[in-house]
Amino acid sequence: MTTAVQVRGLRKEYPGRVAVAGIDLDIEGGEIFALLGPNGAGKTTTVEILEGHRRRDAGEIQVLGTDPAHAGQRWRARIGIVLQTATDAAELTVAESVRHFAGYYPTPRDPDEVIDRVGLTARAKARVRTLSGGQRRRLDVALGIVGDPELLFLDEPTTGFDPEARRQFWALIRLLAADGTTILLTTHYLDEAEALADRVAVIADGSVVAQGTPATIGGRDRALATVRWREQGAVLERRTSTPTELIRELSRTGGELADLIVLRPSLEDTYLDLIGGRP
Numbered sequence: 001m002t003t004a005v006q007v008r009g010l011r012k013e014y015p016g017r018v019a020v021a022g023i024d025l026d027i028e029g030g031e032i033f034a035l036l037g038p039n040g041a042g043k044t045t046t047v048e049i050l051e052g053h054r055r056r057d058a059g060e061i062q063v064l065g066t067d068p069a070h071a072g073q074r075w076r077a078r079i080g081i082v083l084q085t086a087t088d089a090a091e092l093t094v095a096e097s098v099r100h101f102a103g104y105y106p107t108p109r110d111p112d113e114v115i116d117r118v119g120l121t122a123r124a125k126a127r128v129r130t131l132s133g134g135q136r137r138r139l140d141v142a143l144g145i146v147g148d149p150e151l152l153f154l155d156e157p158t159t160g161f162d163p164e165a166r167r168q169f170w171a172l173i174r175l176l177a178a179d180g181t182t183i184l185l186t187t188h189y190l191d192e193a194e195a196l197a198d199r200v201a202v203i204a205d206g207s208v209v210a211q212g213t214p215a216t217i218g219g220r221d222r223a224l225a226t227v228r229w230r231e232q233g234a235v236l237e238r239r240t241s242t243p244t245e246l247i248r249e250l251s252r253t254g255g256e257l258a259d260l261i262v263l264r265p266s267l268e269d270t271y272l273d274l275i276g277g278r279p
């Protein structure tokens with residue numbers, strides 16, 4: 001497998017503020033990688049540097065084998081960017097916008113197929129200004145993928161989506177990844193990171209505080225489980241590393257345990273622990 005993104009010792013300072021304080025990252029080709037972290041952690045700065053839109057102060061970076069600070073048009077055509085800001089060609093129709101963007105790339109995808117993939121076929125002839133917020137985000141995604149990018153940057157892609165649209169969007173991202181597109185996702189939705197990402201990195205105060213799969217990051221897989229049940233009207237709970245053993249023990253003494261559940265820390269619990277105490 002090839003490395004799509006390699007970052008070593010990345011630093012970026014704004015006047016009076018270190019935004020990125022020495023970050024290392026490796027993103028493999030075909031992987032969905034999520035960058036998590038609180039507001040102001042340095043995610044956008046990092047991503048903008050990787051996109052070639054911002055200068056760094058120090059560090060080594062390779063994105064698709066090229067340093068973004070010295071990359072040209074040909075490299076740019078190999079990446080796709082879906083920004084937080086909505087598209088602003090409000091008087092064009094959806095189909096016109098996507099076709100127009102396709103014209104910027106040497107080997108674009110078929111615009112109609114892209115519109116279909118993002119679920120906008122029924123609105124293809126609608127003017128952009130008449131789209132709902134969620135539909136506009138889908139158009140943003142269409143514009144990000146019409147160039148058939150090898151690497152796609154997605155910044156908060158599902159903000160404003162209804163639950164059904166989110167699920168459809170996740171299915172689209174999985175399809176893109178299955179086609180071999182590498183995806184760098186920035187999100188504040190931990191369930192989204194859990195549903196989509198092969199690996200996640202948590203950034204706080206400009207540094208990576210943990211990196212791993214959603215299931216194992218921060219020792220999540222080794223964390224104690226909570227066994228909770230009801231006895232004579234009272235809710236009882238115990239934290240244990242061996243929940244099966246505990247349940248076996250409990251069930252020996254009587255019949256069915258009422259309202260029995262085994263809880264493990266969610267990705268959100270682990271994330272909050274990892275960034276705990278930070279602003």
Ligand SMILES: Nc1ncnc2c1ncn2[C@@H]1O[C@H](COP(=O)(O)OP(=O)(O)OP(=O)(O)O)[C@@H](O)[C@H]1O
Pocket residue numbers: 014015017018019037038039040041042043044045046
């Ligand atoms: N152009 C800029 N000039 C000065 N300071 C900046 C600039 N851009 C960002 N910062 C500061 O750098 C820090 C990191 O910001 P950044 O936007 O990278 O964080 P983020 O993790 O993307 O946050 P969010 O989740 O809110 O988007 C913040 O303290 C921010 O105020």
